[in-house]
Amino acid sequence: MRSFIHERITIARNSAGYNKKNFAEALGIRAATVTDMESGKNNPSYETLLKIIEVTKCDPGWLLTGKEPPSRELSITGEKTDDYAMIPFGHEVAAGTAREAEIEEEPVIIHRRLLARNHVSSDKCRAYRVRGRSMEPKLQDGDIIVCAMLQANLDRLDNKGLYCVHSPEGITVKKVHYDSGGKSLVLVPLNPEYPLETIRLSETSTVLLGKVIGIWKDVD
Numbered sequence: 001m002r003s004f005i006h007e008r009i010t011i012a013r014n015s016a017g018y019n020k021k022n023f024a025e026a027l028g029i030r031a032a033t034v035t036d037m038e039s040g041k042n043n044p045s046y047e048t049l050l051k052i053i054e055v056t057k058c059d060p061g062w063l064l065t066g067k068e069p070p071s072r073e074l075s076i077t078g079e080k081t082d083d084y085a086m087i088p089f090g091h092e093v094a095a096g097t098a099r100e101a102e103i104e105e106e107p108v109i110i111h112r113r114l115l116a117r118n119h120v121s122s123d124k125c126r127a128y129r130v131r132g133r134s135m136e137p138k139l140q141d142g143d144i145i146v147c148a149m150l151q152a153n154l155d156r157l158d159n160k161g162l163y164c165v166h167s168p169e170g171i172t173v174k175k176v177h178y179d180s181g182g183k184s185l186v187l188v189p190l191n192p193e194y195p196l197e198t199i200r201l202s203e204t205s206t207v208l209l210g211k212v213i214g215i216w217k218d219v220d
Contacts, residue, residue: 006040016056085122120148134189146214154178162212
């Protein structure tokens with residue numbers, strides 16, 4: 001059964017042996033703030049979430065998504081919470097026909113090594129939930145991607161990479177080829193059941209948002 005983050009904070013606190021008063025002291029916040037978090041009245045800040053992970057030694061993935069068992073030991077032993085960054089969700093991203101769909105998702109925690117490897121900061125990244133089958137087998141419906149939201153150089157696209165593209169219809173993820181002669185983008189699906197799509201840049205407000213730097217498979 002799905003739990004909510006305020007319920008998981010309470011579980012993490014109790015499992016670590018804290019009452020609300022000494023938990024608040026360990027986090028550097030007021031006891032009333034702990035009560036508000038655990039009742040669901042207020043959401044914890046980014047800094048407070050990282051401190052909760054550090055203080056309770058809970059699993060970051062479980063705390064944010066509820067998918068890890070509460071009894072699992074902290075998987076980042078020996079590393080500091082500063083080594084991790086929280087990536088907020090944008091819209092759903094279509095692996096099929098582009099579409100715009102607001103969703104409520106809890107942030108994704110990633111290691112800063114991934115950011116450094118791609119020369120991007122966490123504030124330039126967004127997480128998206130994949131919907132559709134056009135990028136199978138690499139991307140499945142329900143997977144999560146993290147995209148570095150940088151304006152890509154069209155003349156230097158990585159032919160092996162995946163890109164997020166924003167068109168008037170919404171956001172989609174595809175392999176992308178740039179036709180400099182025709183001044184157009186060719187969106188390439190991996191699933192042969194789906195056709196190529198050519199977008200003339202002079203005729204649309206399509207924007208290449210950035211490159212996919214991480215993929216998390218849906219395990220449900």
